[in-house]
Amino acid sequence: MTEDLFEFEMPQGSDDSAAASTGAARPQTLLLTFFGGYVLGRGVHVATASVLDVLHRVGVSEHATRSTLSRMARRGLLHRIRRGRKVYVGLTWRSREILHDGEIRIWRLGAVNTHWDGTWTLLGFSLPESWQRQRHVLRSRLLWAGFGSLQGGLWIAPSTVEVGPLLESLEAAERVKVFQARALSPTDVDDLVHDAWDLEALADRYRRFLARWDTHVPPTGLPDSLARQLMLQTEWLQIIRQDPRLPQQHLPEDWPAERAQQVFRALNAELEPAARAIAADVLDTIPDEAVEAENSPPC
The missing domain is CATH 1.10.10.10 (Winged helix-like DNA-binding domain superfamily/Winged helix DNA-binding domain)
Structure with missing residues (x-):
């Protein structure tokens, strides 16, 4: 991509x-x-x-x-x-x-x-306040890829998402963490x-x-x-x-x-x-x- x-x-x-x-x-x-x-x-x-x-x-x-x-x-x-x-x-x-x-x-x-098999993709990031443009681009790409904002810098998507293309050419890529997860009680x-x-x-x-x-x-x-x-x-x-x-x-x-x-x-x-x-x-x-x-x- x-x-x-x-x-x-x-x-x-x-x-x-x-x-x-x-x-x-x-x-x-x-x-x-x-x-x-x-x-x-x-x-x-x-x-x-x-x-x-x-x-x-x-x-x-x-x-x-x-x-x-x-x-x-x-x-x-x-x-x-x-x-x-x-x-x-x-x-x-x-x-x-x-x-x-x-x-x-x-x-x-x-x-x-x-x-849907119950798998979520979780993506978290924390960027300096001075990185406003990087934050905007990253959030826009996450929305495009189907992610929703759960809280703060934690985003989720209801599938397995290949995040590599989303982070291409972004300095913010080094500050992003990605996981696969399933929701457990009491969620x-x-x-x-x-x-x-x-x-x-x-x-x-x-x-x-x-x-x-x-x-x-x-x-x-x-x-x-x-x-x-x-x-x-x-x-x-x-x-x-x-x-x-x-x-x-x-x-x-x-x-x-x-x-x-x-x-x-x-x-x-x-x-x-x-x-x-x-x-x-x-x-x-x-x-x-x-x-x-x-x-x-x-x-």
Whole structure:
């Protein structure tokens, strides 16, 4: 996992939480969803003009799309090649890493933790007051990885977490201690979960998603199945990236995540055929092999 993954996918605050429910997704988030669905694993570069067309369908301006594409290319997240007057963009190993992570969260892990074995990851740290930036970055990464703050510098996650990537490039890494543990009496795990996570805020994200998508009337401003699927997947990924996947047995009985996941998967499957057909007409692509051949040194 790279620094790019945290910067591009880590929740940035309340604005992104709202975006997940209103459709006001950031251009870079929409782009990552698009590349994950139509470029990852397909061995192609796609024309910039095609990307502009797709993001225009979900209300992103040409200027915003071009600026985001340029920024991603400068940071090594996209590879660009010119063919005549056209520019094509493809994935790099950095962007593939980000997109594979999102793919795992959507299709393998899901939103509901129904197979928890009772193992917690405990992480503790104590940083000097002067290390405010290090503390902020560490806490942000812990939240991104599903940790909740139990008390002081003690954080917990309801699974076995590989913490190495979370501590990459941080001076604070030397002051972090990590353990695996199980809760023992008299600890009440239900109370522990309520104390460490804001369950109401988590549930509200799913409720807003259901209010927007669990309806026979498609969201306004989305002209076709490709646009609706792109926005649907983007909003869903934003939500589950902020969900620590708490054990189902320790959540309220009316927890909305499972229903929201059912709606997402059913609607995504419904939109898939038409979205793929539109994409086949819209996307101008060239195979990665052709790009590699052009970049190979002469014999």
